[in-house]
Amino acid sequence: MITPHATVIPMDSVEVFRGLAAQMEAHRTEFEALGLCDLDLEVKVEGPPTSALRVLLRFRDYACSDVVALGPEEEVHADCRLEGDLAVWEEIRDDILANGHSTGRLTINSLVLLGERLRLRGIDPMGVDRFFRYAETVQRFFDGLGALAGAPAPAGA
Amino acid sequence: MTDTAPGTMSHELPETDPMGMPLDWEWLRGARSEWGVRPKPSPRGLTMMDIAVGSYGEVPDYPPQRTMAPRGADIDPDMPDMGYIVNRKSEVWADNVAELYEEAVSRQWSATRDIPWGQLTELPSDLEHAVCQLCTMLTEVEMIATDLPAKWMWRINHDFLETKMFLATQIMDEARHAEVFRKRALANGGGLLKARRGGELLLREILQAKSFTQASALLHLLGEGLILDLFREGELIAPTDVEKRMFRLVMQDEARHVAFGTMHLRYSIEHDPDVAEEIHEALDAGEEVLFQFGAQPTNNTAMATLLAGGVERIEEDGFPLAQRLSTKMLTSYLARCERAGLNRLERTKIPLDLLGIDPTALEVA
Numbered sequence: 084m085i086t087p088h089a090t091v092i093p094m095d096s097v098e099v100f101r102g103l104a105a106q107m108e109a110h111r112t113e114f115e116a117l118g119l120c121d122l123d124l125e126v127k128v129e130g131p132p133t134s135a136l137r138v139l140l141r142f143r144d145y146a147c148s149d150v151v152a153l154g155p156e157e158e159v160h161a162d163c164r165l166e167g168d169l170a171v172w173e174e175i176r177d178d179i180l181a182n183g184h185s186t187g188r189l190t191i192n193s194l195v196l197l198g199e200r201l202r203l204r205g206i207d208p209m210g211v212d213r214f215f216r217y218a219e220t221v222q223r224f225f226d227g228l229g230a231l232a233g234a235p236a237p238a239g240a
Numbered sequence: 241m242t243d244t245a246p247g248t249m250s251h252e253l254p255e256t257d258p259m260g261m262p263l264d265w266e267w268l269r270g271a272r273s274e275w276g277v278r279p280k281p282s283p284r285g286l287t288m289m290d291i292a293v294g295s296y297g298e299v300p301d302y303p304p305q306r307t308m309a310p311r312g313a314d315i316d317p318d319m320p321d322m323g324y325i326v327n328r329k330s331e332v333w334a335d336n337v338a339e340l341y342e343e344a345v346s347r348q349w350s351a352t353r354d355i356p357w358g359q360l361t362e363l364p365s366d367l368e369h370a371v372c373q374l375c376t377m378l379t380e381v382e383m384i385a386t387d388l389p390a391k392w393m394w395r396i397n398h399d400f401l402e403t404k405m406f407l408a409t410q411i412m413d414e415a416r417h418a419e420v421f422r423k424r425a426l427a428n429g430g431g432l433l434k435a436r437r438g439g440e441l442l443l444r445e446i447l448q449a450k451s452f453t454q455a456s457a458l459l460h461l462l463g464e465g466l467i468l469d470l471f472r473e474g475e476l477i478a479p480t481d482v483e484k485r486m487f488r489l490v491m492q493d494e495a496r497h498v499a500f501g502t503m504h505l506r507y508s509i510e511h512d513p514d515v516a517e518e519i520h521e522a523l524d525a526g527e528e529v530l531f532q533f534g535a536q537p538t539n540n541t542a543m544a545t546l547l548a549g550g551v552e553r554i555e556e557d558g559f560p561l562a563q564r565l566s567t568k569m570l571t572s573y574l575a576r577c578e579r580a581g582l583n584r585l586e587r588t589k590i591p592l593d594l595l596g597i598d599p600t601a602l603e604v605a
Contacts, residue, residue: 118347119284121339144284190484192491193476196565204603208572208579209502211604215468215495216343218475219488 092180092231094172095134097152099231100126104140104147106227113223114145120217125159127166134169140224142217147224162210165191167201175201176228184226191222271314284346288338288402301329301511303399311399324397326452330511332396332403334504340496341402344409347496349489351420360428360482366551367479372430373542374474375421380435381467382417384443385410385497388459392452406500413493420486427482438536445529453508453515454522460501462526465576466534468494469569470543477546498576505580520587523577527588534566567595575602 092099107114114120120142128136139159141149153159171194178189185191192215194201205211214221253265279291291297296312303311306327307319326332334340363371389407396404425432446463449455471494474487509516534540540562545551547565548558570590574597577584585592585599592599 119343121343184481186481186484188476190475192472192488196472196476196568198568208575208604209499212468212495212499212502212576215472215491216347216499218491218495219485222488 092176092228094176095128095130095136095169097136097138097150099228100138100140101150102231103224103227104150106230107145107147107224110227110230111145114220117145117220117223119144120220122213122217122221123161124214124221125153125161125164127164128169128172129166130169142220142224161205162207162213163203163205165195165201165203167194171200175225179226179228180232183229185222191225192218273314274312284342287342288405289342292338299329299333299402300399303327303397306397308398311401322398324395326392326396326400328512329400330508330515331452332400332504333507334403334500335507336499336503337402337406340500341406341409344406344413344493344496347492348409348412349416351416351423354489355420355423355486356482357423357427359480361480363428363479364550366545367549368428368430369433370542370545371428371479371483372425373433373539374546375425376432376435377439377539377542378421378467378470379418379425379432380439381443381463382414382421384414384446385459385464386414386418388447388449388455391447392455396452410497410500413497417490417493420490424483424486434538436536436538438533442529442533445526449522451518453505454518456501456504457519457522458526460497461505461576461580462523462530462573464494464497464501465573466530466569468498469565469572473543473547473565477543479546502576502580505582509581516582519582520584523582523584524587524589527590531590563595567597570595571597571602572604574599575604578602 121144122140122142124140124142126136126138126140128134135155137153137155137157137159139149139151139153139161140147141151151159175185175189175191175194178187179185188194188197191201195203195214203211203214253268254263256262274294274296277294277296279286279293281287282290299311305315305319306321306324307315308322309315309319362368389410393404393407398404422432442463446455446458449458468491471487471491475484475491478484478487505519509519541554544554544558544562546558547561548554548556574584574588574590590597
């Protein structure tokens with residue numbers, strides 16, 4: 084089920100990820116309860132040039148302190164990378180908007196474990212394992228799409 | 241408070257108390273100390289990394305004494321011997337241990353409070369039985385990771401305080417895991433189901449390791465590495481938000497333990513290359529027992545039932561997906577071995593071809 088808000092949350096926009104970082108900050112108490120997070124996570128939305136996106140999310144302590152848009156070939160140091168096509172990111176979004184949070188096989192962990200539509204990659208196993216060390220924080224970060232839908236549309240969206 | 245250095249007090253101090261007993265002022269003016277050290281708190285607070293300054297941050301390769309006195313204190317030369325048998329840094333250290341301790345303390349959770357138990361819903365009988373069987377097995381195996389660190393902690397030299405502190409967090413983590421799985425088995429009208437011999441054989445193999453490094457290889461790298469992937473599968477097949485949350489939270493703890501073990505083994509091998517063979521021997525035996533445990537039909541049928549969403553499609557969906565996930569699980573284990581500095585590809589009896597594991601493309605995934 085797609086809510087009317089889905090159209091104003093384009094998953095190939097860096098502003099959406101900035102909006103998620105702002106949501107994390109707005110719900111800081113909730114994230115502090117989950118504990119500190121130290122993770123550099125690259126998110127790659129694959130698609131035609133008009134909808135391809137690479138963004139680096141720097142999680143420090145209880146916040147996503149940096150959201151950096153990356154060029155198509157730009158080299159970046161990240162602990163690990165989530166990559167999938169626009170369709171899967173939109174499906175994640177729609178599930179969150181419909182249910183308030185990811186459900187069933189559309190949670191980030193479930194999708195990367197199946198490994199067909201969303202993949203978790205990294206050069207260093209220790210870096211990839213960081214994703215699992217902060218699994219609840221990362222999932223809650225993306226669940227912030229639900230709150231984002233109720234918030235004013237992010238700038239540039 | 242001023243930075244007055246020891247020995248510079250101008251006030252005349254009494255030599256005896258009112259009862260005439262001699263007084264000791266050495267702590268005030270005679271102690272060898274780094275007085276005046278002021279670690280700076282980081283944004284998250286004053287961490288163990290922040291206070292690892294000067295000599296306080298120096299962890300000796302071979303501590304000069306076997307005492308519980310704090311590393312960095314002015315220690316009497318005639319302290320009683322506490323009888324520690326693990327007295328070499330490379331036997332217990334990991335470069336990420338202080339970071340992991342801080343993370344463990346920060347990311348504690350409560351199996352009572354943080355799981356939305358009220359959201360449990362009635363499940364079809366086969367799924368409820370499968371969840372209960374999985375939780376029975378996990379309740380059993382998780383406590384090994386409490387017992388094993390506890391077995392070794394009092395034998396480890398106290399100069400390796402950060403490692404002992406981290407192991408203390410692991411003990412608490414695993415007690416909570418046993419708690420949460422036991423609670424889930426009982427909470428939805430099911431109960432604890434079958435405990436099989438294979439599980440006990442595996443636990444005994446781990447518990448009887450001859451050194452801490454062998455124990456760490458069996459527990460943190462092999463056992464918990466595979467259980468981490470099992471928790472990931474648990475999150476995938478979770479029938480309700482209760483199990484989703486439960487498996488994500490235990491997953492985080494387990495990944496921390498794996499991170500310690502991986503980097504401990506790496507440190508150990510880098511500083512004592514001969515220890516690699518000792519680790520290989522432990523893993524040779526451990527993999528064999530673990531493979532027998534992994535092949536036992538009780539837990540496999542329960543997991544495949546959950547993967548298939550019920551017994552009706554277990555052959556079409558459950559077993560094939562379970563097989564695929566097992567391949568990923570063992571690939572991740574072998575990748576972590578490589579990261580730890582252990583090439584298991586030439587030693588392992590795991591049937592790589594049969595499982596479809598590509599030895600040229602090992603990665604955690």
